[in-house]
Amino acid sequence: MALKPDQSGAFLASVAHAGTAAPAWTARDEEERRLIADCVAGDPEAFRPLVVRYQRQAFAVALRMLGSRSDAEDVAQQSFIDAFNALDRFRDDGRPRAFSTWLLRIVVNRSKDVLKSKRRTEQPLEREVAGGDAVFAHDPSNPEAHASGGQRRRQLEAALLAVPAKYREVLVLKDVEDLSYEEIRVVLRLPITTLKIRVVRARAMLRALLEPVPGKEGDLR
Amino acid sequence: MNHDDEIRPSGASETTEPRVSLVDELRALRDVAPPASLAARVMTQVAAPQPFSLWRWLRRPIKFEVRLSALSVLAVGLVLTVGATALVRGARSSSQEGLAAGGDEVVAPVAGAAARPGVSFPPARAGNEARGGQDRPAAGDDDGAPVLVRFVFEAHGARRVAVAGSFNAWNEQVLTLEDGGSDGPSAGVFVTTVAVPRGTHEYMFVVDGRWIADPLATERRPDGFGRQNSLLRL
Numbered sequence: 146m147a148l149k150p151d152q153s154g155a156f157l158a159s160v161a162h163a164g165t166a167a168p169a170w171t172a173r174d175e176e177e178r179r180l181i182a183d184c185v186a187g188d189p190e191a192f193r194p195l196v197v198r199y200q201r202q203a204f205a206v207a208l209r210m211l212g213s214r215s216d217a218e219d220v221a222q223q224s225f226i227d228a229f230n231a232l233d234r235f236r237d238d239g240r241p242r243a244f245s246t247w248l249l250r251i252v253v254n255r256s257k258d259v260l261k262s263k264r265r266t267e268q269p270l271e272r273e274v275a276g277g278d279a280v281f282a283h284d285p286s287n288p289e290a291h292a293s294g295g296q297r298r299r300q301l302e303a304a305l306l307a308v309p310a311k312y313r314e315v316l317v318l319k320d321v322e323d324l325s326y327e328e329i330r331v332v333l334r335l336p337i338t339t340l341k342i343r344v345v346r347a348r349a350m351l352r353a354l355l356e357p358v359p360g361k362e363g364d365l366r
Numbered sequence: 367m368n369h370d371d372e373i374r375p376s377g378a379s380e381t382t383e384p385r386v387s388l389v390d391e392l393r394a395l396r397d398v399a400p401p402a403s404l405a406a407r408v409m410t411q412v413a414a415p416q417p418f419s420l421w422r423w424l425r426r427p428i429k430f431e432v433r434l435s436a437l438s439v440l441a442v443g444l445v446l447t448v449g450a451t452a453l454v455r456g457a458r459s460s461s462q463e464g465l466a467a468g469g470d471e472v473v474a475p476v477a478g479a480a481a482r483p484g485v486s487f488p489p490a491r492a493g494n495e496a497r498g499g500q501d502r503p504a505a506g507d508d509d510g511a512p513v514l515v516r517f518v519f520e521a522h523g524a525r526r527v528a529v530a531g532s533f534n535a536w537n538e539q540v541l542t543l544e545d546g547g548s549d550g551p552s553a554g555v556f557v558t559t560v561a562v563p564r565g566t567h568e569y570m571f572v573v574d575g576r577w578i579a580d581p582l583a584t585e586r587r588p589d590g591f592g593r594q595n596s597l598l599r600l
Contacts, residue, residue: 186427189412196405204400218401225408233425301391320392348388355388 170241177244178237185233192229199245200225202322203252209317210256212306220259224251246331249324253314253332260310304354312347319344512561513600519543519571519580522554530577531569531598533562538572568595 183191203224207217228235228248237243305313318329319340326337333340434442517529527545530538541560546552568587571578579586583596 182427189409192412193405193409196408200400200404200408201398204404205396205398208398209395214401218404221400222404222408222411226411229408229412233422297391298394301395305392305395316392320389321395323393323396351392352388 170239174237174241174243181232181235181237181244184229189229192225192232195244196225199248202245203248206249206252206317206322207256209302209305209321210253210310210313211259212302216259217256220252220255224248224255227251227255240331242328243331246328249318249332250334253318257310257314300355304351307354308347308350312343312350315340315343316347316351320348512563514559515562515598515600516557516559517541517543517569517571519556519573520554521556521573524554524556524573526572526574527556528572529558529560529569530572531595532567533560533569538577543571562598562600564600567598567600569598570595 177195180191180195200221203221204217207220207224208214211217211220225248228251235244235247240246305316308316314333315329318324318332319326324332326340329335329340330337335343519527519529521527527543528538529541529543530536534540541558543556543558546555546557568589569580571580579594580596583598585597585599586594587597589595
């Protein structure tokens with residue numbers, strides 16, 4: 146059964162308007178339940194539509210958590226395989242978007258494992274986005290650089306990676322992936338109040354990283 | 367748009383450039399293309415034969431389809447009904463056979479008003495006269511290993527309930543039944559379990575000094591004084 150990959154975009158847009166209200170069970174959820182049942186019954190090909198549908202999201206979350214495309218690719222791939230191997234234990238309990246939140250939970254946990262592993266081995270992350278203090282701040286003396294969307298995006302990516310992981314994960318899920326608080330609650334298993342506080346603090350951290358540092362402007366050039 | 371989320375790019379004119387939302391900028395990071403080979407690599411690994419796992423095999427659901435005509439449904443229903451009836455009958459007959467055989471560990475609830483809903487204190491028997499059964503031979507008809515028998519008597523408001531019979535020489539002071547409690551569903555339900563030798567026995571309940579035949583006993587035997595004792599066959 147084939148699914149359009151871009152369906153996930155429409156899905157996420159609807160979540161954005163849902164806020165914290167519980168979304169309704171949809172034909173999409175029903176279809177995913179059927180695909181999972183087929184997988185559990187021994188038809189691995191039924192997993193393909195789920196991979197196609199959620200590969201962007203899984204990869205993007207891992208990338209924003211880790212900053213490395215190769216690490217993100219490994220995490221996304223292994224997360225799908227973990228999910229497939231655990232499908233017989235998956236229970237949607239009638240919750241809408243149960244599979245996507247369950248998959249994202251695996252992705253986030255695997256990403257955290259990689260971060261811990263890198264920290265433990267004192268191996269710096271091989272980030273493919275620009276890093277370093279200088280790129281976090283705008284350079285007012287260089288309007289061409291500011292005008293460049295690519296430059297600004299790299300600044301944002303680097304700043305996001307400088308935010309501590311427990312704040313970064315909520316920023317990635319809430320502001321980048323546009324999940325509802327209810328979905329993030331399921332992914333991270335944290336109370337919604339805690340999530341809201343973390344989002345506010347994480348945005349403040351990010352904002353501080355992006356604003357110019359007085360007295361360091363000369364160094365930024 | 368939430369103004370808390372807004373930032374102004376440095377160097378931008380307040381009047382000429384629109385305020386940029388931090389959230390909007392973050393949302394733009396969502397546009398990431400996954401590696402083209404990701405799905406293919408996942409599916410290659412997923413489709414690869416996995417080592418046999420007995421646990422997984424046992425948990426694997428079995429999918430099958432059954433198509434039945436209306437006639438078939440009727441036939442299946444009939445077979446199931448007949449089968450269920452036969453099972454119930456078989457269970458009942460084996461239970462009765464078990465009671466008749468009187469296995470050593472069988473607890474046979476042979477007596478008891480509690481089994482009869484709505485029964486409260488049974489009507490009092492006249493007088494406290496001597497029981498005819500006391501003069502009868504105490505022993506049962508057969509000898510053998512004792513059988514555990516549970517005596518139950520529902521007597522709301524009674525202070526003492528005992529059981530006496532040929533198995534204890536009609537001594538109403540020995541086998542006292544215990545009250546189920548002061549309130550709750552077991553209140554007023556007196557119970558005791560006694561090891562009774564195999565054979566046929568006569569017995570009576572003694573409720574606050576009054577001798578009362580078991581209202582649920584299936585058999586009774588005249589006591590020779592114009593009344594009847596309850597009969598227990600083991």
